[in-house]
Each structure stands twice: as C-alpha cells, then as structure tokens.
Amino acid sequence: MPLGLTLAPRVLASKTLTSWVTPIAHWYANLAGYRKYGLKYDDLIIEEYEDVQRALHRLTPREQYDRAYRMKRASHASVLHNVLPKEEWTKPQEDVRFLTPHVKEVEKEDKERAMWDTVFVSRK
Incomplete structure (x- = not known):
C-alpha cells in the first residue's frame, strides 16, 4: 500500500510554512470527526x-487491544448515531501515529526483497 508522496519534510523545515499550515491541519483534523469517536x-x-x-501483526499486544477497543467503541457510537462524550474524545496530543512506522518498515522490506530477488549476478 503506497502511502504517497508528502510535503511534510519541506513544510517542517520552514518555520513560516509550519506556522501557516499547522492551524489549518488542526482545523482539518477536527473537521474530519474521527476524534469525536475516540x-x-x-x-x-x-x-x-x-x-x-503484516504491520498490524507487529503491534504489541497492548496496542492491538487498544486499537480493537477504540474500533468497537466507535462502531457502537456510530450505531447509536451519537458521538462520545467530550471527555472521551481523542485529544490532539494523543493522536500519534502508531501503525504508519510499521507499514513503512514493511514496504521497505518488500522493496529490499524485490531488489534481492531480481539482482543479476555475473561471473568474472
């Protein structure tokens, strides 16, 4: 699964761009609504x-449990056509990437495996 190209390194390298983009990013994340479901x-x-x-299998048992709990709680709230109480919403500082590093690692391993599988060896 390609995660796509990103401008994040360039934005983070510039203080001006970071100060402009950060409020928009926070606004967009809140607008998406997934945090309201935990x-x-x-x-x-x-x-x-x-x-x-494959990346999901690399999560620790605690991360797997927490993810399953969040998914069940969100689906239950969705069935009830209601968001969670405000104190149960995911806070921006809690919304960290826990799966993306594993996905990138799996993709890197796949690229390396493909490179070694197609390497051409010649005799001298």
Whole structure:
C-alpha cells in the first residue's frame, strides 16, 4: 500500500510554512470527526492491504487491544448515531501515529526483497 508522496519534510523545515499550515491541519483534523469517536488517525488506514495486515501483526499486544477497543467503541457510537462524550474524545496530543512506522518498515522490506530477488549476478 503506497502511502504517497508528502510535503511534510519541506513544510517542517520552514518555520513560516509550519506556522501557516499547522492551524489549518488542526482545523482539518477536527473537521474530519474521527476524534469525536475516540479514534486515532492510524485507525482509519484500510486493513485489506497485505502490507497493513503484516504491520498490524507487529503491534504489541497492548496496542492491538487498544486499537480493537477504540474500533468497537466507535462502531457502537456510530450505531447509536451519537458521538462520545467530550471527555472521551481523542485529544490532539494523543493522536500519534502508531501503525504508519510499521507499514513503512514493511514496504521497505518488500522493496529490499524485490531488489534481492531480481539482482543479476555475473561471473568474472
């Protein structure tokens, strides 16, 4: 699953761009609404990709449990057509990437495996 190209390194390298983009990013994340259901951003990654499945197996048992709990709680709130109480919303400082590093690691391993599988060895 390609995570796509990102401008984040360039934005983070510039204080001016960071000061302009950060409020917009916070506004957009709040507008998306997933935090109102107690979810983190990485909970929204599509699980059907093989790379994501392998990355999910690399989570610690506690991370797996916490993710499953967040998903069940969010689906229950969705069925009730209601958001969680405000004190149960995911706070911006809690919304850290827990799955993306594992997905990137799996993709890197796949690229390395493909490189070694297609290497051409010649005799001298």
